[in-house]
Amino acid sequence: MTGIVGILAFDEIWDVSKFIFYSLIALQHRGYLKSGIAILNEGKINSKSDNVPPEDLSIEELNGWAGIGYTGTRHDYPVVLDNGAIVVDGIVKDHNILREIIRDPEKSIENVKEVMAFIALTKDGQIIAYRDEFGLKPLTLGGFGFDLAIVASEPTSMYVIGADYKREVNPGELIIIDKYYIENKQIKKPRKAYCTIEYIYQSRIDSKINELEIYDLRVRIGEQLAIERPIDADTVIGVPETALPFAIGYSRRTKIPLDLGFTRTGSPIRTMLASDDFVKLVGIQLKLNPIKSAVKGKRIVLIDDSMVTGTTLKNTIFNLRKLGAKEIHVLIGSPKLISQCPYGIEVPEEKELISANLNESEIARVLGANSIYWLSLEGLFKAIGHKNLCLGCMTRKYPVI
Numbered sequence: 341m342t343g344i345v346g347i348l349a350f351d352e353i354w355d356v357s358k359f360i361f362y363s364l365i366a367l368q369h370r371g372y373l374k375s376g377i378a379i380l381n382e383g384k385i386n387s388k389s390d391n392v393p394p395e396d397l398s399i400e401e402l403n404g405w406a407g408i409g410y411t412g413t414r415h416d417y418p419v420v421l422d423n424g425a426i427v428v429d430g431i432v433k434d435h436n437i438l439r440e441i442i443r444d445p446e447k448s449i450e451n452v453k454e455v456m457a458f459i460a461l462t463k464d465g466q467i468i469a470y471r472d473e474f475g476l477k478p479l480t481l482g483g484f485g486f487d488l489a490i491v492a493s494e495p496t497s498m499y500v501i502g503a504d505y506k507r508e509v510n511p512g513e514l515i516i517i518d519k520y521y522i523e524n525k526q527i528k529k530p531r532k533a534y535c536t537i538e539y540i541y542q543s544r545i546d547s548k549i550n551e552l553e554i555y556d557l558r559v560r561i562g563e564q565l566a567i568e569r570p571i572d573a574d575t576v577i578g579v580p581e582t583a584l585p586f587a588i589g590y591s592r593r594t595k596i597p598l599d600l601g602f603t604r605t606g607s608p609i610r611t612m613l614a615s616d617d618f619v620k621l622v623g624i625q626l627k628l629n630p631i632k633s634a635v636k637g638k639r640i641v642l643i644d645d646s647m648v649t650g651t652t653l654k655n656t657i658f659n660l661r662k663l664g665a666k667e668i669h670v671l672i673g674s675p676k677l678i679s680q681c682p683y684g685i686e687v688p689e690e691k692e693l694i695s696a697n698l699n700e701s702e703i704a705r706v707l708g709a710n711s712i713y714w715l716s717l718e719g720l721f722k723a724i725g726h727k728n729l730c731l732g733c734m735t736r737k738y739p740v741i
């Protein structure tokens with residue numbers, strides 16, 4: 341999982357390294373085990389990358405008027421080459437492709453199949469960004485008055501530095517930014533298959549992806565769950581933070597009061613992104629410390645965004661029961677995850693996906709829940725408002741790349 345950003349100042353008096361640093365922090369919900377920045381200064385590219393979240397990246401020696409950055413779980417980006425540097429959200433098997441992309445983006449994109457979205461920085465002082473024709477990975481364009489241009493996975497990286505979101509980069513569109521102009525070319529015809537997980541889980545609540553406000557969309561998913569599965573309960577609780585808008589939507593529609601069921605100790609750990617089981621377990625504890633007076637003796641509708649292995653939910657339910665919850669009915673704001681993602685989102689193998697291996701009553705028993713329900717595909721389409729989606733990990737039908 342990956343967040344990428346590129347910033348170019350229209351005047352060389354600017355130093356963009358701090359802007360990139362903060363923009364990456366605003367993308368670290370997309371993955372934070374590795375990070376890196378490359379900056380152009382007097383025709384030379386200096387870079388720094390490490391196995392740390394962006395907020396721990398030391399950038400003192402980096403300064404310059406154009407640069408790119410990466411935060412993610414797996415890769416050592418930026419890749420610095422003789423003619424520039426590049427960050428990628430997607431899959432790259434051969435790094436020679438990246439050199440070609442920097443040299444002649446238009447021509448090389450014709451031949452590149454596996455890269456999903458990239459931002460490159462050339463030694464000549466250009467930022468080149470491209471989003472594949474399926475739009476599987478998000479990419480957005482923004483600016484800071486007449487001073488800076490920014491291209492990034494999500495607009496959260498723009499808000500944090502006071503920049504304005506302008507628009508999404510269209511699937512198949514190439515953007516070239518230099519000191520004097522911003523040029524865009526539609527290289528390939530869009531064949532939209534937006535990643536559904538971006539809408540449900542991956543993007544931040546205050547983001548706008550493919551021109552859809554993520555918060556509003558997730559509230560609609562909660563309302564849709566209320567239509568599909570109304571439950572006689574005392575309280576609605578969303579698993580922080582992604583599922584909170586789902587719970588708000590469910591509560592609005594059913595009029596069942598909404599409660600804050602959990603509080604957090606320490607900084608958030610995204611358990612799906614955690615590197616080992618111990619971190620996962622501690623992450624769950626830190627992330628989800630239940631509030632006794634909100635749950636004791638209550639019939640609870642507990643809403644989460646997705647269910648992967650079931651470990652997180654099992655622990656959550658165990659903790660709620662320990663504090664005296666009377667009934668726990670689990671609602672999931674996505675259809676069942678039953679298959680892997682070949683495009684870089686870290687969905688585990690099928691044998692680890694609980695929904696691919698057990699039926700509903702078995703899963704409820706394993707989790708210790710009274711009942712469980714997943715959002716229907718039709719409900720998902722209604723909440724999102726279109727069907728131009730990749731649903732591969734939910735249906736095993738993948739877009740043909």
Ligand code: SF4
Nearest residue numbers: 535681685730732733
């Ligand atoms: S397979 Fe799932 S996670 Fe991967 S791109 Fe498609 S919807 Fe997103």
